[in-house]
Amino acid sequence: MLRLFNTLGRRKEEFMPMDDQNVKMYACGPTVYDSPHLGNLRTFIVVDTLRRFLILKGFRVTEVMNITDIDDKTIRRSRSEGIPLRQYTEKYTEAFFSDIDKLGIMRADAYPKASQHIDEMVGVIKRLKEAGYAYQSNGSTYFSISKLKTYGNLSGARVGELSSVNRVSEDEYGKEDAHDFALWKGWVEEDGEIYWDTELGRGRPGWHIECSAMSMKFLGKSFDIHVGGVDLIFPHHENEIAQSEAVSGARFVRYWIHVEHLIVEGKKMAKSLGNFYTLGDLTRMGYDYSSIRYLLLSSHYRDRLNFTFEGLRQAKESVKRLQDMFQRLVGPMQPHRFDERVAEDSTRFMKEFEDALDDDLNMPSALAVLFDYVRKTNRYLDDGTLSEGNREEIVKNLKRVDSILGLIVPPVVHVTAELGALLERREKARIDGDWALADDIRGTIESSGFRVEDTPYGPKLKRV
Ligand code: AMP
Numbered sequence: 163m164l165r166l167f168n169t170l171g172r173r174k175e176e177f178m179p180m181d182d183q184n185v186k187m188y189a190c191g192p193t194v195y196d197s198p199h200l201g202n203l204r205t206f207i208v209v210d211t212l213r214r215f216l217i218l219k220g221f222r223v224t225e226v227m228n229i230t231d232i233d234d235k236t237i238r239r240s241r242s243e244g245i246p247l248r249q250y251t252e253k254y255t256e257a258f259f260s261d262i263d264k265l266g267i268m269r270a271d272a273y274p275k276a277s278q279h280i281d282e283m284v285g286v287i288k289r290l291k292e293a294g295y296a297y298q299s300n301g302s303t304y305f306s307i308s309k310l311k312t313y314g315n316l317s318g319a320r321v322g323e324l325s326s327v328n329r330v331s332e333d334e335y336g337k338e339d340a341h342d343f344a345l346w347k348g349w350v351e352e353d354g355e356i357y358w359d360t361e362l363g364r365g366r367p368g369w370h371i372e373c374s375a376m377s378m379k380f381l382g383k384s385f386d387i388h389v390g391g392v393d394l395i396f397p398h399h400e401n402e403i404a405q406s407e408a409v410s411g412a413r414f415v416r417y418w419i420h421v422e423h424l425i426v427e428g429k430k431m432a433k434s435l436g437n438f439y440t441l442g443d444l445t446r447m448g449y450d451y452s453s454i455r456y457l458l459l460s461s462h463y464r465d466r467l468n469f470t471f472e473g474l475r476q477a478k479e480s481v482k483r484l485q486d487m488f489q490r491l492v493g494p495m496q497p498h499r500f501d502e503r504v505a506e507d508s509t510r511f512m513k514e515f516e517d518a519l520d521d522d523l524n525m526p527s528a529l530a531v532l533f534d535y536v537r538k539t540n541r542y543l544d545d546g547t548l549s550e551g552n553r554e555e556i557v558k559n560l561k562r563v564d565s566i567l568g569l570i571v572p573p574v575v576h577v578t579a580e581l582g583a584l585l586e587r588r589e590k591a592r593i594d595g596d597w598a599l600a601d602d603i604r605g606t607i608e609s610s611g612f613r614v615e616d617t618p619y620g621p622k623l624k625r626v
């Protein structure tokens with residue numbers, strides 16, 4: 163039985179979806195004003211791990227992840243760079259998709275963009291006004307937090323007496339500033355050309371209403387899991403709950419999952435602090451996607467992950483051990499014997515691995531169990547105990563494990579020897595830093611109807 167730590171209530175709870183085996187899950191996606199950094203990617207990897215584990219357990223998962231392409235940051239940045247918002251955010255939306263593909267993150271079922279759902283947001287705000295939860299002031303519309311008794315339940319924020327006097331217009335603010343917040347922001351000079359003329363007046367949505375409107379549109383007024391980084395607990399998720407529950411009268415989300423931060427030398431990795439690494443930064447330094455994927459998924463999601471290059475090097479070794487194990491297993495082997503002890507180890511391993519993940523996705527413990535299994539299996543191979551008779555089950559187990567890790571079993575790709583050789587030459591050129599040659603070879607490969615895709619398993623060819 164899967165147990166997850168629910169931020170709402172702050173304890174581990176047994177996970178049971180509302181609708182039998184169908185899980186509905188929403189994750190706050192990227193704010194597309196810059197390339198994702200490793201911290202963002204950590205959160206997206208945890209979303210991916212959770213989803214993959216739910217699938218392994220037999221659930222059908224519907225996952226929606228939004229793209230924040232309108233908020234204070236995207237507007238400020240696009241204006242300061244003099245590029246229209248849409249064009250500006252498109253570039254970083256592409257960067258996001260490219261990164262998650264490289265890291266082997268499964269695509270969600272939908273990626274709604276805030277800019278495409280303004281009508282729904284206006285609809286929710288109008289209903290909030292009608293129900294007495296929202297009011298207009300100076301061209302903006304605010305949510306009145308004192309009207310909702312449950313406000314603060316998720317984060318522990320307290321509603322002060324002056325909450326409606328010191329209203330907040332910014333998207334981001336601290337818990338000590340729990341005040342009425344903007345649902346709709348009346349147009350101001352700094353918004354430039356970015357506005358919508360609606361029944362609420364000229365302006366744009368606040369960040370929080372975006373997620374309420376899009377999650378309700380795609381998943382309904384109540385759904386199972388909502389994921390995001392811990393920085394979103396307040397105000398973003400507190401406000402999402404307020405807006406959604408005030409308008410629907412139903413419980414919005416049953417399990418709130420929050421991912422701890424990735425930090426660099428003790429500080430949160432953040433675009434605004436300028437201490438961040440992107441995937442591109444690391445691959446230019448020679449690190450590969452599988453090491454990065456491993457590093458990001460190997461710690462417990464509720465622990466901070468201190469990013470170090472030493473950690474990345476260790477991750478590379480761990481991946482290699484797993485891949486080497488798999489290669490040994492598919493190689494030649496002694497025929498026909500079946501060893502009871504090996505079989506027992508295998509059964510026990512699979513159970514312990516899944517039990518560890520059942521316990522609030524305890525990945526460090528699951529990986530410890532896995533490496534113990536790898537050690538034992540290597541020993542059985544060395545001393546000849548392991549033969550054909552046991553091979554199938556071990557390969558099956560590693561494939562099952564890899565449906566979550568996404569690092570061990572290379573996908574089968576059929577290409578000609580000639581194309582394979584070109585791919586290798588391109589890889590070598592990349593390692594040597596000869597980008598011109600690498601691009602050149604990529605061009606040759608593309609002209610024969612294939613595209614090179616970088617994945618955690620290394621570069622792969624896909625037919626276009
Ligand atoms: P953003 O693009 O800033 O909206 O963030 C996208 C996701 O990454 C959100 O769920 C954030 O909570 C999460 N996030 C931001 N910074 C970090 C960090 N340093 N470590 C882990 N997750 C983060």
Ligand code: ZN
Nearest residue numbers: 190191373398
């Ligand atoms: Zn959100």
